Amino acid sequence: GQQLNQSPQSMFIQEGEDVSMNCTSSSIFNTWLWYKQDPGEGPVLLIALYKAGELTSNGRLTAQFGITRKDSFLNISASIPSDVGIYFCAGHWASGTYKYIFGTGTRLKVLA
Amino acid sequence: GAVVSQHPSRVICKSGTSVKIECRSLDFQATTMFWYRQFPKQSLMLMATSNEGSKATYEQGVEKDKFLINHASLTLSTLTVTSAHPEDSSFYICSARTGNNEQYFGPGTRLTVT
Numbered sequence: 001g002q003q004l005n006q007s008p009q010s011m012f013i014q015e016g017e018d019v020s021m022n023c024t025s026s027s028i029f030n031t032w033l034w035y036k037q038d039p040g041e042g043p044v045l046l047i048a049l050y051k052a053g054e055l056t057s058n059g060r061l062t063a064q065f066g067i068t069r070k071d072s073f074l075n076i077s078a079s080i081p082s083d084v085g086i087y088f089c090a091g092h093w094a095s096g097t098y099k100y101i102f103g104t105g106t107r108l109k110v111l112a
Numbered sequence: 113g114a115v116v117s118q119h120p121s122r123v124i125c126k127s128g129t130s131v132k133i134e135c136r137s138l139d140f141q142a143t144t145m146f147w148y149r150q151f152p153k154q155s156l157m158l159m160a161t162s163n164e165g166s167k168a169t170y171e172q173g174v175e176k177d178k179f180l181i182n183h184a185s186l187t188l189s190t191l192t193v194t195s196a197h198p199e200d201s202s203f204y205i206c207s208a209r210t211g212n213n214e215q216y217f218g219p220g221t222r223l224t225v226t
Contacts, residue, residue: 031213042118042205042217043156088155090215098144098209102156 006103023089118218135206141186142208
């Protein structure tokens with residue numbers, strides 16, 4: 001099925017560093033969701049964005065809904081070892097359906 | 113709030129048998145649930161949309177007779193993998209949609225077909 005372009009695919013960072021990842025699409029989205037998935041578990045919803053330009057924080061996490069409605073980014077400040085995992089963006093792109101399209105994921109590894 | 117459970121968390125079955133996976137929204141009602149399949153180190157692939165009280169909507173390439181979905185109540189959807197084969201081995205995850213169109217995921221079910 002269709003997927004969003006998410007980058008980077010993976011990243012190694014030092015504990016305490018800030019992290020940034022983004023998702024882009026050729027289609028306009030009206031909702032963006034960001035999830036974190038640990039191995040062997042289901043994704044956990046981190047942040048939901050509902051309108052273009054919206055900037056929302058959840059603790060050390062901040063996400064923004066791009067003005068063009070075709071992109072979104074997620075920032076993690078002062079990373080800690082438990083931030084390790086896979087981060088997925090998901091976009092809702094069409095009326096008449098509740099389906100979300102998922103990004104390819106960013107695998108984050110934090111070096112203590 | 114917005115907790116989704118899945119049962120079982122792991123199942124091993126023999127080739128040719130059927131397996132049922134349950135997805136429940138514990139603290140909210142969900143008219144729409146979704147079933148995904150995830151292969152190692154890959155993203156989530158939507159299999160079908162489960163609608164309470166009506167037939168599920170399957171994504172292109174997903175065999176509806178092999179993956180039977182029933183959404184009999186506002187808090188329960190089931191996925192039955194019929195006549196399972198080793199290639200059906202995967203991580204199956206459900207999600208439930210809230211009133212403001214957020215999706216909350218269950219913890220997943222690891223299916224191994226021997």
